Amino acid sequence: MDPLAPLIDALHAQGRLRVWSLVVTVMGDAVQPRGGRIAAARLQDLLGRIGVEPGALRTALSRLVADGWLIRERNGRTSHYRLSEQGQAEYGPAAEAIYAAPKAEPECWTIALGDDVGGISLGGGLWLVAGNVPAEAALAVSGALKVGAGMRETLCHPDRLAALERLAADLDVLDAARLGPQDAIAARTMLIHRWRRIVLRHGDLPDAVLPARLTGLRSRVGAAYHALLSASEHWLETGDAPLPAADTGLADRFAVNPVA
Template identity: 35%
Template sequence: MASVALDGIMAGLRREPSRTGSLVVTIFGDAIAPRGGSVWLGTLLAFFRGVAIEDGAVRTAMSRLTADGWLERRRAGRNSFYRLASHGRATFEAATRQIYVPRHPVWDGRLTCLVVSDREAGAALGETGFGQAVPGLWIAPGTPPVPEAASAAIRLEARVDAAARRRLAAEAWPVDRMAASYRRFLDMFAPLRDEIAAGLVLTPSEAFAARILTIHFYRRVILRDPGLPLDLLPEHWPGELARRLSAELYAMVLEPSEAWLDENGLDENGPLPPAGDVLRRRFQEE
């Protein structure tokens, strides 16, 4: 029996512009890097055919990713093999810590407040996780490092009650927009989890597609999340539900998805080496 939910997820994917290159990066980071890091183009084409994306779109995306420094290509005869370049590898290693590891830090209730008027300093603070509560006032939980561009800022520490800090967080970070993104993820993937829990058995090809698409869509949300302490977020934060759903789906499809790679995954030396137990540790509490 086919998965109605998975068909719907793939239909949504095909409606998105510029989806293929981002999906390639997800495949490498989630599935190929743990199995040696290199893969034959034909393996990737087989996956994309399973989600109804044409070979030409995949080849174009691979060329662009290589030109942009994300991938490296090696030819062996008529075959092409790809691996993440140093830029792509470093980027996904940083992303891995956000995707698979519990996000919300322990917090002592202190807020660091920086008063800045320089636009460059404000931009640097925004890139390092600070949020702008009001014009010129940037805040962050705890005592995070301050980027050099903002080293001259006036620095204060504050403690506020639960209601006030949640109001501040809602002003400083796009909390409502993040919550909406998580809810869309839940609406998209919870039916697939429910189908599998009710007894639907995915083929190895479907399981690999379900795994990659779960991480692909979850990655797009989680990497925009500043990872605030739960005390700064609204009650019943949907990000926690999204993380649990991702973990459940990942565990459900991991074994058959790896079976698909065992059957179809090739690098320059033949079948891809096994991933070991690194995959089973993903999403586990530390």
């Protein structure tokens, strides 16, 4: 049985795959730390393992070049792609959120009244905010937080809840120890792609307001990422059109205590 089948099936089960977004994930996660440039054929080798057809990849690359995200460089008959300055400017701040270390649970929570205060909407202009009183609040009360099991389901927006459930399911079936280099880079790409979309669309929620089955996901993602790292990096630096050596920052991703 294909060890990646559950992950691939889950990725494609959400509707038509946005290949251009998957390319951005690969460029930011795996290519940028290795000099920032990848051959089109090499990219197809990776994404083909995930079920992306060559025509779909060509269309996505053309779109990203036209939109200013990627730059195409020709070397004879070979095309290489790299993030443009615009693409790097967009992905850089996103990477800080994607690869941040797990945060300590807030000691203080605030229920605030106001317009678009931020945090978790409780309805009627009330917001639940992790931390102290936000400046935008017209009225606020701060203190410790206790959330019952039923309320945790209510606080998590259905779209966010569904996205977290899908991520948890992927982590449940992922067995990094069984994967060779190509499968490892494919699994890493799918994992970070799903996580990237969650973080950028929904942000992080502290464990205190998540259902118990969904707590600690950032730590689980980080552990899975590092379990895949060695084999996936081996695929990138070997074979046809290998990428240059990676910078030293990969070990610091998701790390609570980054290496100095």
